[in-house]
Amino acid sequence: MTSSSELIGRARELLPTLKARAAETEALRRPHDDTIRDLIDAGIVQMLVPKRWGGAESDLKTMYEVVDVLAQGCVSSAWIAAFYIGHNLYAAKLTPKAQDELFGARGFVLLPAATAPTMKAEPVEGGWRISGRAPWGSGVMHADWVMVSGMTPEKAPRSFVMPVSDVTVDDVWRFTGMAGTGSNDIVVDDIFVPDYRSLDGVDLRKGPTDGTALYDNLLYAIPLVPMAYATIVPVLTGGLKGALTAFESIVDRRVRNFSGDVVKDQQHAHIVMGEMQIATRAVDVLGRAHIDRTEALVQTGFTTEDRIALKGSAAYLARTGREVMQAMMASAGSSNYHHDQPIQRFWRDLATVTSHAFWDWDIAREQVGRRHFGLPISHPIV
Template sequence: MPSASRATAPSGPTASAHATPTGDDLVRRAAEMRPLLIERQAETERRTYYAEDVHEMFREGGFYRMLIPRRYGGLALPFADYARVLVELAHGCAGTAWCFGLAAAHALQVGSYFEKHVQDEVFGDGEFRAASVAAPGVVARREDGGWRLDGTVGYCSGAPYSTHFVGQALVHGLPKEEQARRMLLYIAPRSEWTMLDDWGGDLGLKGSGSHSIRFDGGRIPADYALEGVDMISVDVDGGTPGYALHGDALYSGRSMAPFTMTLCAITVGAGYAALDAFEEELRTRRTALPPIVPRLTDPDYHRWYGEGLAKIATAEAALMRCATEHHALCERTAAGGPPYSAEEEVRLGAIAREAMLQAIAAVEGPLRQSVGAGVLDDGARFTRILRDLAMVAAHRNTVMREPLYRVLAGLRLGLA
């Protein structure tokens, strides 16, 4: 029988990859890939990123083009569609979804904040994927009319298939008190950095391609860097170059809320994957204590399954509500209304973060505590999901929830 946690992957014909896919098309294609992604999970973890043929499926299917502007051959789909696709991919393999999702998502930043001639070059060949890290692990020096970049950046998820890197750099020579205020937001082509072979030893998300990258005298043109722009809080008061260029509200918004929603979508998908693994045990195993009956008929297992489903579905509902509101705020900004504010961005991020915690709690609570030790073998699907979610719970975005509660309160109350 199909899983009750989500609709089973469709078995009907897939739309031609050469047609312009809709959001629904891509959600369906992502669901159709689920059996393959599950089958390949161990292999993906050993490689530390998904295989070349999966990469080609993403390319041919239009997945990488979801957030690229239409003038460059992109689809410019609403962020809600992107989130739905990530949920489906993570329902198969969270590591694959993380590696894909954290590289493809940054088309939104480039399409929003950089000028036309930069976008023409970066998006021009129709190929764009960019790992990105907000922490400024690189030092930038002015040199030959551009910037020289030196340093190593860790946790660059999606680096194996990235064509670019989008990051933050501290400007060499500035007084310490000015460095944070005048950080660079920059784009660096793949030719200017080297990916290190240092991923795969962490507890989970082993297939996420979260390698470090190293700049050793990397060079970018001056206009590939925006001085004084912090990617975690981009002020869009007065509009964005992206909206002026594309006339699409998708490119008029802030960036940190969509990033948190990206992580949330993957977490929700992993929650549904855990629910599927729990259901498999429900349908094939018997209770451990008398009366020994099929778990499928036991009311306690019904309660644990139902609690997990309710919590994960609630997290998904909160995620989609955030994505819808994000789009509305982008449209309001584009229409000349009150600009998308820092408070609104922090609030949406906080909601998405709470949804992540809800999904994690559903897996670590009623599902893990009742699935049985026999299911927790090292290579088992449920065990892999637990490891992946442990990494999500330890991610900087997640552990920042306490200080961000204070930031949200300060913004709402009008305090500095």
Template structure:
């Protein structure tokens, strides 16, 4: 077992901000090659970004979700794909901490271990002696190229039993990567597909998904640690949302950096910064960023407070954290839209950052768990006294 001194949040934010030069330098390469640059991965590891959700007994930091939001926002200001990938790693890394302690010993024996994953049950599992055999394919597996393990979800079907979704941990060496990530946004995340062909998973690395969704976890050593007794979906929401805030801030920075000396073509404005329209656009975008930050912060604070106190979650609270995530994504996108519209025709060139920022944040808003419309509707259903129409709450 290994323990290490946990850096304060301010130190982790300082480290994240210090990564900006390398992440920005490699952003165009990552987009062209559709994966994070090795140098960026090494820099993130050196800064301790992959340790944020690792138990302290393995040298991890056991950070709360407020720290995740703020670190992701810092990373997102440098490169959306790098921030998204780091945030996605935090979720299945946390999920690995729900497994039996001997499984964690295996997973976290790798320094700066990276665990990718998915919540989509797009594979089948057949029970065999000592475990299950899995066959199937998963898409949108962000960070797969640099991962050591994948958290998978499959439907287990066997004789004399009802189909049941399971969650399992599989070494990446047991899976095949399909290089199919050809997209318009978040291209640098390398969110490829992975395939399992007759992959045996021992029973200790398998958990029933319904039990996980009901906070029935298998770890004994993590049971008393606040961050590991929260529900999965609030944790996933808090882990993801900071990237959207960071991208919106990046859009504002990119716009303001290009503003000096720019004029508004085909008008009498020789300086765009003197136009009342520009004042309205910058102010409106900034207010939306502030609102996005509020929703992201309320989400994280809810998760952290309830985890620390060990309180039961109400259905309304569960729905609200998803609504907060959707609202933050929507507002961040709206802010980026305003600033991109104000950036003029020259902003569509590939070497102008705001075009990539806009595509990245649009892609985030299309994610099934982050989609603002889906999350707002879910919250409204619960507020109106109806049961949720999803298990992912």
């Protein structure tokens, strides 16, 4: 079984390769085929697959380290890696029969998981007929299965898993940031999904399911939203570290055009560099604390207060990381907005990542405030 140290070491070995492919990945508007093969060959995609299916059954701290390292090279590639890792855990929430289908062929699955209930779901004998469009299909460009979600006629959320051959991928992903994720729309046209390949949306958000009863490891019973935060936080922390490395290189070589001053010899540069290093380390400390808290709650259970606190923590991380990245870019000089400069790609990618609905700052602080005043939760992403 692959150990945590081996997984982290393999991620570090991949870092220079991902960095070298970052511009090409962005130009492709999808993950690089070789990157997906590398992630599989390294055992990274499989790291949270249960041992029952041949996976490493690793932990959230190891996932944090692995994704953080990958994001230092290419934020888009790290995002897809994180989703494939985390969504193998979602697959372990399905019924045992569905898990056998998904994991049985090769011991892991490449699964985009669209959890927003955008699909129309009609009950029929033995299952459901599904139609609709799911945007934000991160991972769909190399998927073998897809998960989409919808509302039943009773207005109950439910998720549905089907082979990628049953869907159409609509090439709409033309984004300023995270262009290399290829997060295109998933279109489903009246496809039958057997009931055993569907999952109650309330159960998914609570965590434990009939499928997770197969495992003694409580990680597989983690609720949807805390797991989503654990998946995306290291994309931010690693991306910010990658941006800092690029920023340090800029300051080391920069000479002002009109005065000829060497920037690294100026006191102002020392102050700004110190601030960016301190801020990047602080974001990493917050990210690690978030993961540590999540792992502790896996063992004890997630109360409503815990879930709201994690939402606030993740949203604060996103807000702070975005501000630090913006400050770096503002101090980098106008020549670094050129497309051949790595820092501008980190800037665009992190601006897009931190706009994700799961860690919306306004919604997060509202929910924290509502809880303080004894008011009920008023948003589904908690």
